[in-house]
Amino acid sequence: MIIDCHCHAGMGDGLTGPWDTRASLRDYLQRAAAAGIHRTVLFSAFHSNYAVANQEVARIVASGSSRFYGFAFVHAERDRGRIHKLIEIAVKRYGFVGIKVHRHDAAITREICAAARAYALPVLYDVAGEVSVCELLAQEYPDVNFIIPHLGSFADDWRAQLAVIDHLVRHPNIYADTSGVRRFDLLEQAVKRAGAAKILFGSDGPWLHPGVELAKIKVLRLPLSQENLILGGNFRNLIGIAGRRQAMLLAGGLRS
Template sequence: MTARPVLDFHVRLAPRPGAGERLLSAMDDSGLDRAVVCAGGTIDLDRLARQLVEGGHVETDADNDTVLKTCADTDGRLVPFFFANPHRPSDEYRSRAAEFRGLEISPAVHGIGLADPRVEELVGVAAEFGHPVYVVCLSRPGAGVADLVGVARRFPQVNFVLGHSGIGNIDFHALTLIRDEPNIVLETSGGYTCVAEAAVSRLGAGRVVFGSEYPLQHPAVELAKFQVLRLPPEQWRQIAWDNAHRLLGEEQQ
């Protein structure tokens, strides 16, 4: 098992009975100390898979209430992020931002491009509250990694997290696009081991964070990706722990 401590920067919590207990059990089994939690279950997986290929969107609200309630009883072990619906006014996020630690925006789910004024309003609220912004990009006009770079340049005070190793599992091009953007870090779930290795080499260990995308991927699988890389302990510490705490505005622990 990869050395502890580990903060998983991306897990999901669906609004189903026992989901919180199952998450904590999986974390215990995998040796995860903490996790950033975003709402899951916003869209049926079959529909999501079709949207990824054909386009489309839903206007469904994520269950941020369940995320907040589940995280509240864990003494900081679970860290809640607000999954925004850009089809709603940004005031909803602003009114609750103090309860959460970060923001997620997903064109894959809600279908709104990253340069859309509604998305930029949400990022503006994140800037007010010092929240990092987790983004899932797509190979689609307005939702690509280059579009994320554009937003990051307009909001240099905001830290962005590019989810799932970019687009697909071998997105070396994403590494090139974000290389000179210091306020974008890469979260590594989904990508091949070669992409994780290249991210550490090209971006530096200080701009990479570990994530699993639990429950769609078991944390042990993503941990194994780094275990075979045999990174120096100081680099793994950055990726697994220090960088995440910096993004959350916490002192390194």
């Protein structure tokens, strides 16, 4: 089963770019199906109220039956003091299995990490090139798993991406996804040095083509067991209890 661990969905409420305006899944779903992608992790576009945005993502997740997983997007500063409540709603009402945080909004906080620990959720944290925080996260929250998208930098900062590879090697709870990584040699190096068990396939859909992003994993020409870890096995291991909780909740329908 191939799982895309990184895709936005729903309406944003801004107009500065696609990332905060609209994340339509129409084309993405056709492309993902053609590429053989079975399931997708969804979280919202950038939004000024993630409680509203997460609710919309929850409706999309519920409409797709077993097609989607949901991650709760939170803003470290604007949601300060209510992070735990937002995550509680996302887990118990929506069946979400992870947390999404972006440095573009604000730097990750202890409040977010504590909520992740409380509900045994992985955190997908876009560090936007500021990778030194991985050291602090790994030391302070060794029982929380962190996925660093884009190998640390969507802006092709090779220095940041090399630094993330070092963190992958040294810290058991630091992982990375492959979305938007253009330097193929760095993907090769990440797998060679850190191992396939530390890398997750992601596309950053709907704006990047999932088939193109998937092809980068295929041309690594890894043994099937390693490829299967990257394409879904690692994600299933990371969500663990949360994944089983989601299946039970969705089977009974979302609570209002």
